[in-house]
Amino acid sequence: MKTIVKTHKNDRQHGIYSVCSAHPLVIEAVLLFNRSLDTHVLIEATSNQVNQYGGYTGMQPADFRDFVFAIANKVKFPTSRIILGGDHLGPNCWQHESAEVAMQKAEVLIAQYVKAGFRKIHLDTSMSCADDSMPLAPDVVAERSARLCLVAENTATDSQKHALSYVIGTEVPIPGGEAHAIETALVTTVDNAKLTISRHQQAFQQLGLNDAFKRVIAIVVQPGVEFDQHNIIQYQRQKALDLSAFIDTTPFVYEAHSTDYQTPAHLKQLVHDHFAILKVGPALTFALREAVFALAMIEKVIIAPAQQSQIMAVMDDVMLDNPQYWQKYYDSKYSKYRVELDYSLSDRCRYYWPDPSINQALDKLLSNLSSTTIALGVLSQYMPIQFNHVLAKQCQHEPKSLLIDKIQDVLRQYDQACRSSTIHV
Known part of the structure; x- marks a missing residue:
C-alpha cells in the first residue's frame, strides 16, 4: 500500500x-x-x-x-x-x-x-x-x-x-x-x-x-x-x-x-x-444480482416451467421472511418496498446470498442453463453487453462466465480509473 x-x-x-x-x-x-x-x-x-x-x-x-x-x-x-x-x-x-x-x-x-x-x-x-x-x-x-x-x-x-x-x-x-x-x-x-x-x-x-x-x-x-x-x-x-x-x-x-x-x-x-x-x-453485488435476474429471465424462455429454479421468487421469499437487513432502509409502502427489495442501488440483497435456499436456487439456475445452449438472440435480449463479449470471444458462452463477466463490467471502470492518464474536467 x-x-x-x-x-x-x-x-x-x-x-x-x-x-x-x-x-x-x-x-x-x-x-x-x-x-x-x-x-x-x-x-x-x-x-x-x-x-x-x-x-x-x-x-x-x-x-x-x-x-x-x-x-x-x-x-x-x-x-x-x-x-x-x-x-x-x-x-x-x-x-x-x-x-x-x-x-x-x-x-x-x-x-x-x-x-x-x-x-x-x-x-x-x-x-x-x-x-x-x-x-x-x-x-x-x-x-x-x-x-x-x-x-x-x-x-x-x-x-x-x-x-x-x-x-x-x-x-x-x-x-x-x-x-x-x-x-x-x-x-x-x-x-x-x-x-x-x-x-x-x-x-x-x-x-x-x-x-x-x-x-x-x-x-x-x-x-x-x-x-x-x-x-x-x-x-x-x-x-x-x-x-x-x-x-x-x-x-x-x-x-x-x-x-x-x-x-x-x-x-x-x-x-x-x-x-x-x-x-x-454494493455496485458489484448489484451487478451480480442483475446477472442472476437476467439469467433467470433466460431460464424462463428456454427451460420448462416445472424445472425452473424460481430464484427471483426464492430471493423475495427469504428477504420478506427475514426483513432485518432491509426494513429500516426501505419505504414502508408496499408499492415502493417491492421495487426496493430487488432493485435498490444499496443492494441489500447482498446480505441474503449466504442463505441455503438461495444458494440451492442459484446452483439449479446455473445447472439448468449449462445443460443447454443459450440462443444468441435470447442472450442479446437479456444480456446485450455480454452478447457482444461472446461474439468478440472475450467471454465464454456459458452461464457462469456470463455472470462473472457482468461483474467485471464494473471492475473495468475502476481499473481504467486507477491506470488512466486521461482526465476530463
Missing part, C-alpha cells in the same frame, strides 16, 4: 480500488480479472461482515482470509498479490453497549484482523456508543483510534509491522449505507481534514505510536459522492479543489467511500484529485 501511495504522489494518475464484498463469485471475478495484470488486488471486509462473532457472513477474520485464499488457489491467482484490508474497524457493531464494553470488543476485533494477516487497517471510532454524547468530540475519536492502533502494534510481529498500513477518519455515512433519501453530499472542509490529522497525530504520540503514525497512508473524507436506494450524487470536482490541494502538501492520500455508480469519467477525476483509494461494494 505504501508503494501504491508513493506512486500516486509522484504522478497523480495511479490508484487502487478496494473490493468490499464477501460474495465468492465477486471475489472470483476480481481475481480472474486481475490474473493477467501486473497489479495487487485489495479486498476488504467490514466489521459488520466479519468479526470475532462471525458477523453477517458467519466468518471471523482468519476464516475470511482462508476463504479468499482458497478462491485464489482455485483460479491460480498468487496470494502474494492480495492485500487484505479491514474496514470500519472499531465499536460500530456494539454501539448499543457502553463505550468501554464496545471498545474492549473492538480491541479483540483489531487483534484478530492483525493476527489473520490483514495489512490495511481502517481505524474507525467515530460512532457514539450508548453512554456517549452525539456527535463524539474529535479528541475522543482520535484517542480511541490510537488505543486500537496500540493493540494492532502490540499484536503484530516485526515483519507484520513493516507491512501494516493505517487509514484514519470517517466523514462518510455509517457502514451499511444511507437509511434516508439524499439530495446532496457535503464535501469535507480542509479545516476538518487538518483537524483529523493533527488530533490523531497527537493521540498517537501520547501512546508512543510515532512509528505507527508514519504508516498512516490515507484519511477518509467525503468528496461529495453518495448514493441511496434510487439516487446517485456524482462527483463535482470543483467543490473539492481545496481539499485536493491540501492533501497534496501532506504525505497522505484520501480514501473515498461510496464511489459505487460513479461514471468512469468521475472515477478518473477522483483518482487525479488524490482520492487514490476508491471503495466499491
Whole structure:
C-alpha cells in the first residue's frame, strides 16, 4: 500500500480500488480479472461482515482470509498479490453497549484482523456508543483510534509491522449505507481534514505510536459522492479543489467511500484529485444480482416451467421472511418496498446470498442453463453487453462466465480509473 501511495504522489494518475464484498463469485471475478495484470488486488471486509462473532457472513477474520485464499488457489491467482484490508474497524457493531464494553470488543476485533494477516487497517471510532454524547468530540475519536492502533502494534510481529498500513477518519455515512433519501453530499472542509490529522497525530504520540503514525497512508473524507436506494450524487470536482490541494502538501492520500455508480469519467477525476483509494461494494453485488435476474429471465424462455429454479421468487421469499437487513432502509409502502427489495442501488440483497435456499436456487439456475445452449438472440435480449463479449470471444458462452463477466463490467471502470492518464474536467 505504501508503494501504491508513493506512486500516486509522484504522478497523480495511479490508484487502487478496494473490493468490499464477501460474495465468492465477486471475489472470483476480481481475481480472474486481475490474473493477467501486473497489479495487487485489495479486498476488504467490514466489521459488520466479519468479526470475532462471525458477523453477517458467519466468518471471523482468519476464516475470511482462508476463504479468499482458497478462491485464489482455485483460479491460480498468487496470494502474494492480495492485500487484505479491514474496514470500519472499531465499536460500530456494539454501539448499543457502553463505550468501554464496545471498545474492549473492538480491541479483540483489531487483534484478530492483525493476527489473520490483514495489512490495511481502517481505524474507525467515530460512532457514539450508548453512554456517549452525539456527535463524539474529535479528541475522543482520535484517542480511541490510537488505543486500537496500540493493540494492532502490540499484536503484530516485526515483519507484520513493516507491512501494516493505517487509514484514519470517517466523514462518510455509517457502514451499511444511507437509511434516508439524499439530495446532496457535503464535501469535507480542509479545516476538518487538518483537524483529523493533527488530533490523531497527537493521540498517537501520547501512546508512543510515532512509528505507527508514519504508516498512516490515507484519511477518509467525503468528496461529495453518495448514493441511496434510487439516487446517485456524482462527483463535482470543483467543490473539492481545496481539499485536493491540501492533501497534496501532506504525505497522505484520501480514501473515498461510496464511489459505487460513479461514471468512469468521475472515477478518473477522483483518482487525479488524490482520492487514490476508491471503495466499491454494493455496485458489484448489484451487478451480480442483475446477472442472476437476467439469467433467470433466460431460464424462463428456454427451460420448462416445472424445472425452473424460481430464484427471483426464492430471493423475495427469504428477504420478506427475514426483513432485518432491509426494513429500516426501505419505504414502508408496499408499492415502493417491492421495487426496493430487488432493485435498490444499496443492494441489500447482498446480505441474503449466504442463505441455503438461495444458494440451492442459484446452483439449479446455473445447472439448468449449462445443460443447454443459450440462443444468441435470447442472450442479446437479456444480456446485450455480454452478447457482444461472446461474439468478440472475450467471454465464454456459458452461464457462469456470463455472470462473472457482468461483474467485471464494473471492475473495468475502476481499473481504467486507477491506470488512466486521461482526465476530463
